[in-house]
Amino acid sequence: MAKDGKYRKPERREFLVAQVVARKRISPNFVRVTIGGPALNGFRPMGYDQWFRLFLPTDKGLRLPRRSSGLWMAEYLLMPRSTRPIGRNYTVRHHRTEGTYGEGPELDIDFVLHEDAKGELGPAAKWARDAAPGDELGIFDEGITFLPPESARWRLLVGDESALPAIVGILGSTADTVRTEAYIEVRDPADAQAVEPREGTTVHWVTRGAGSQPGDAALAAVRAAVLPDGPGYAWAAGGQRLATGVRRHLVADRGFGKESVTFTGYWR
Ligand SMILES: Cc1cc2nc3c(=O)[nH]c(=O)nc-3n(C[C@H](O)[C@H](O)[C@H](O)COP(=O)(O)OP(=O)(O)OC[C@H]3O[C@@H](n4cnc5c(N)ncnc54)[C@H](O)[C@@H]3O)c2cc1C
Numbered sequence: 001m002a003k004d005g006k007y008r009k010p011e012r013r014e015f016l017v018a019q020v021v022a023r024k025r026i027s028p029n030f031v032r033v034t035i036g037g038p039a040l041n042g043f044r045p046m047g048y049d050q051w052f053r054l055f056l057p058t059d060k061g062l063r064l065p066r067r068s069s070g071l072w073m074a075e076y077l078l079m080p081r082s083t084r085p086i087g088r089n090y091t092v093r094h095h096r097t098e099g100t101y102g103e104g105p106e107l108d109i110d111f112v113l114h115e116d117a118k119g120e121l122g123p124a125a126k127w128a129r130d131a132a133p134g135d136e137l138g139i140f141d142e143g144i145t146f147l148p149p150e151s152a153r154w155r156l157l158v159g160d161e162s163a164l165p166a167i168v169g170i171l172g173s174t175a176d177t178v179r180t181e182a183y184i185e186v187r188d189p190a191d192a193q194a195v196e197p198r199e200g201t202t203v204h205w206v207t208r209g210a211g212s213q214p215g216d217a218a219l220a221a222v223r224a225a226v227l228p229d230g231p232g233y234a235w236a237a238g239g240q241r242l243a244t245g246v247r248r249h250l251v252a253d254r255g256f257g258k259e260s261v262t263f264t265g266y267w268r
Contacts, residue, residue, distance in 0.1 A: 006262065008046070009143040015055075015064040015072075016042055020135040021101040023128070027191040029161060031111045031128045032093065035137065040105040045095035047173035048144040049166035049237075052092065054109070055085035055138035056127050064138045072140070085138060088124040089266070091165040107139075110165045114267075145235070145262050146170050148178075152233035152260065157182040158222055158246045160208075160215050160238035161191060162266045170235065171195055171203070179228055185218035185238070215242025223249055233260050240265030 016039040026032045055064055063083045065075040076084065090109050099106040111128035115121060121129060127137075146166075148155060155178055157167045164184055171182065177200040185206045186192060192205040204225075206217045215238055234256060236246035243263040250256035 010141045013141040014068045020131045023131045028188045033109050033131045036106045048146045050092045053140040054090045062136045093165040112161045148233035153230045154179040154228040154232045156234040158236040160185045163237035215239045219245045235262045237264040240268040
């Protein structure tokens, strides 16, 4: 696997066209969309927080950039607005080599049904809510960002619900018993997902109170936490405010080196 700065990128990648095979409301604020199709034979699962770019069709259908090299973004931005697909970022929740809904590989994607300031669903959330078998989408693999240094003796994972798939993916991919404290903020306690218990790992589900800004409850929980001593590695993602708030706190108040914190604003 190629390591490219703060990401571990897939060695080879291309734009893949997949189809929806199933959609299920799994909790009050989450919809799970399962995608499949022969093109997914070209998708290499990496586990952890593996993420990808997701492209949704316009009313003129699904057109994707032809290039997979570093020039794809320029090509994407040069596409006319009327045919340029809606591009967003999502996480592999599960990958199955043999599908449960049909033959061949499948990917599950857990979409948060979040609203914008006007109370409307964002385009990707709305697409997921309404997705039906046969609907097409494009995906482009981006790899993983969870890269703990060998020296880290414990780990901290923090996120809001948009990072729930990534944190649960990280917990499910690590085979060791390194002490891990995970803080996941959800709007509704019923959005919490089952996590396989593992020695050394504690998952703290934090519920956002009515009227509080997304991320504030998780940040407050981390600030109040009694965390292990010794060199740690932290991974934080979710709203920009949460991701940067966690990093600032760890570096300013907990003695973390900046290189020991991977933080990603998943939305703003
Ligand atoms: C690497 C990576 C992996 C991600 N993985 C996932 C994933 O697996 N599941 C998932 O649901 N999201 C994930 N996200 C976040 C997702 O890409 C964003 O939430 C995205 O903005 C949703 O697109 P949209 O079209 O629904 O809304 P947009 O059109 O992008 O946004 C519409 C409005 O909603 C607000 N908004 C956007 N997202 C949220 C949110 N989560 N909560 C509250 N308000 C929001 C925006 O501020 C904006 O006002 C990931 C992001 C990154 C960078």
